[in-house]
Amino acid sequence: MQARISVMTLAAAFTLAGGAADAANAANAAQCGDWSAYRTFVERFVQADGRVIDHSTATQQTTSEGQSYAMFFALVANDRATFERLLAWTRANLAAGQFDAQNVRLPAWQWGRKPDGSFGVLDPNSASDSDLWIAYDLLQAGRLWKEPAYTKLGQALAAQIVKQEVVDLPGLGPMLLPGPQGFRNGGVTRLNPSYLPLPVLRALAREAHDGHDGRDVSGAPWTRLAENAYKLVKTTSPRGYAPDWAAFKDGQFVVDPKNGDTGSYDAIRVYLWAGLASPADPLAKPWLGALDGMRQSVAQTGFPPERVDATTGAEAGEGPQSYWGALAPYFKATGDERALGLARQHLAALDAPPQGAGREPVYYDRVLGLFGTGFIDGRYRFDEAGRLVPSWRSAC
Template sequence: MRLRINRKTGLALARGLAAAACVSAAASGAPAAQTAPGGAGCGDWSAYRSFIARFMQADGRVIDFSTPTRQTTSEAQSYAMFFALVANDRASFDKLLGWTRSNLAANQFDAQKMRLPAWQWGKRPDGSFGVLDPNSASDSDLWIAYDLLEAGRLWHDPAYTQLGRSLAARIAADEVVTLPGLGPMLLPGSQGFRDGSVTRLNPSYLPLPLLRGLAHEAPDGPWGKLADTAYQFVRTVSPQGFAPDWAAWQNGRFVVDPKNGDVGSYDAIRVYLWAGLTAPADPLAKSWLGALGGMRAKVAQNGFPPEKVSSTTGASSGEGPLSYWGALAPYFKALGDERGLGLARSRLAALETEVPGRDPVYYDRVLGLFGTGFIDGRYRFDEAGRLVPAWRNACD
């Protein structure tokens, strides 16, 4: 069921994928990425090629090798689809989409019949492979819908657009609820997050650029209003400038999550990333960044991000891993914090070096691609949430 790609085979595969991207771009009418001396984000994206070679099977399945189940998540598929779009690699995009459709959505993933993908797939106790948890993950669903909508626009293929709109409508129907006194809010999944008067929520599931993009492409959905309620959510649950991993809504107000408490760690680090990726012209960009100032102050004080922090008191512990620096690089850039950005760049340089006997860490590589891709100019989002990849402008 799984093929671990060695370094020699991986390099060959990467070269093939790079060539396939050029062929795919030509077939779609999109300009191929070019190497140009004037663009830092142009030319070969070696970190992306390395990620594909290390983590994606030939059939389009992304594997987290650090897990006992060799799991694949809808998150991994959605992020890889985004990176393929940024890299103008339509061949890999289609493989990722095809595997997701077949294995996470049981082939019920078309404009007429849309099923939310299962969030977790991998090795079962009996040794077989398949869905481990059929529940959906709404952040991944948002990313897949966004990826499809942007693929349709950038590659001029209405089939992607139709699929993206169908998925967006399914998300709105199954994963968006109206909280009395607040408005629309995204549940973390279609099942299991509402218990009596308590609704559990995840701040990292609400990237503002994606909400803007969906509002632009699917204006009849809840996305514009959801952007406003998402900001109220993040601002309210981050009183010390630190986002928690989880929070809850109860009796008309946001409260500390009854299950995980007020800790902010591996989920919450993405809240700073999404804020940093938001277009400066977005009307919520400045205030959203301002609500998350605690992390900037903590890094300035200690020289590193804390692994865990209390969102209610600001007390922190530990040192965040490499993935945190990937998430924080766009945040520092958006804030104009040159020292913080310099620290992030120096730490992220480790992603370019392979350590013998040590496998690359999935989360480090994923957040590293988001962070370095952005600060190196390979992509950005405009105020309408549209993706602006470097290849779109032919890198000249």
């Protein structure tokens, strides 16, 4: 009888082990199979020459943001050919050919159809969030694909960000301007909380410094910038909701004088970046804690508000499907399984083929969807130092 029980127990153990192995294999297949949502994005939004087009705009614009995000997705997909096309177009059109390690020009943020019908730069000012992401993409591509030229260009771009887009605010220290021009007026400095992803700042602290005191080669304390970014989010989100814009005046963070304290399409990325941060990062948990209003709201209503008043917590509207893409990693990081399940349902609808006229996919919707589904499906993550860990490096 004992022998029979042992055999049965052993058989059950093998069955359980087989089931676990099947589950693991299924997870690996999901992570390593063709990323159809990414392929659809490239087909619909990326020209053969590497230009990302936002078809929803009258100018058929391309932004440095679009180029930077697409480069990131190409890296996650291990698609080096598309990465190089995106980089080449950015170099030629947004940086006027001045985009190598010896001569780096911050890329113009907006390019598209001009009033006379020709195409070119519409606004030469750069956008610092895009610049951060491009520098990050290059540094990670250099490491993952073992290409020193990418690394050197990423370091050179990071140095220019420090020189032109990082300022020292009295009583606070280093802070990222949204761009070199137009965000400082008298004693008021305008800021954008969604421009400061913690993993990106951590990686720059690790890969763009001289190794002595955590300061990068041109003097920017990336670690302190990450700490100040957390202070910005915590201070300007008193009800647990992030605003699209904020400002710094007289030694403290204040409501933005231009856009007020509304949180909507910009701010939705604040939750996304918080959800993507490694749980091992000492700032990850408090950062998420500062943004708990959104989680509570979805728990009560079953959907994210389209707009919030960051000061009072007043909500308005129902956020679009794409909000769920930004919020999925946030729900996963906070352990909210119910909300994560809702996010998966809405993201499946977002990825469904468009039905009827006027239902062409929107650039920003697809970007948020790729960030969200790519993360919760295990295609990528960030480690404690902010380094990208794509599934193709291990599971595949």
